[in-house]
Amino acid sequence: MRVWKLAQPGERLSVLCLGAHSDDIEIGAGGTLLAWIAAGVALDVHWCVLSAPGPRAAEARTSAAAFLAGAANAHIEIADFKDGYFPYEGGGLKLWIESLKARVRPDVILTHRHDDAHQDHRELCRLTWNAFRDHLILEYEIPKWDGDMGRPNLYVALPDAVVKRKIELLLAHFGTQRSKDWFDPETFRGLARLRGMECRAPERYAEAFLLRKARLG
Template sequence: MRKVSLARPGERLSVLCLGAHSDDIEIGVGGTILSLISAGVELDVCWCVLSADGERGIEARKSADAFLHKVASYSVELGDFRDSYFPSQSTQIKQWLLALRERLSPDVIFTHTREDAHQDHRELNLLTTNVFRNHLVLEYEIPKWDGDICHRNTYVPLSEDVLNTKIDLLLEHFGTQRSKDWFDADAFQGLARLRGIECRAPARFAEAFTVRKIMLA
């Protein structure tokens, strides 16, 4: 399998992370962000959670601070769109993303996958790819009871230390989610192990993404 780097150690990389809810970004791409930091890539990150009211917003901000405290620069933006009703708020969310595009031109965007069974996740994917048409978009996955985990075509290998740090931070910062039967270390490690098998990751673990379009030069 040919390896293509987003950035080399010491290079600058502008990243936009989009998540419908608190904890989505951390679950889907948290290990990749930590791996880039560990590799010495200079990250400029805009971390956006569209539905993050009250306690969930507090969790989102504290978690983002913990994941990003070693990057070159970062900003955290929290929206107040109604959880579970993103399709009916499509116009407002698109306007929010258009305003974001006026301020940012990231090298890479991480967002939900189009195949996600959760209506909020799916809507954010459709709007992201509609608004950011000329950008590299990597779609991440969220394990849950819907059974929507499917084939991916792009992988980021994770070291065991990076995976353990990701899981520890998730369990530390998202107390509101601990009662959910899918939110535990076994689920996060198990998915990473399966994706690691698929890409023959050197340290056995990986995060997986879908890329719809990429230009090779």
């Protein structure tokens, strides 16, 4: 399998992270961000959560800060769109995404998968592609009871220490989610191991993404 890097240690990489809810980015791409930081890549991160009602707003901010500790620059932004209603707030969401596009110039965008079973996730992905037409967009996955796991085609290998740290941070910062039967270390480690097997990751673990379009050369 061909291995290539978006950035080498010491190089800068601008990343836009988009999540519908307060734990989405961490679950889908938290290990990737931790691995880049641990490898010495100078990350400039703009981290956006579009729905985090009540106590989840505080969770979103503290978790993002923890995952981005060691980044060169980090900006955390929380919007207040209604959870579960993104397809019905399309006008406001589009305006928000377009205003974001005017403020950021990322090298890579991390967002939801276009065929995710959750309607908020799908809508955010759709609007991401609609606005950011000339960008590298990687679509991450969120395990859930819907059974909607797809067939990724891009992987980021993760050291065991990074997987362990990702799980520790998830459990430490999302008290509102710990009662859910799928929100546990076995889910997160098991998925990382499966994706690591698929890409023959040297340290056994990986996060997986869908890359729909890219240009070489």
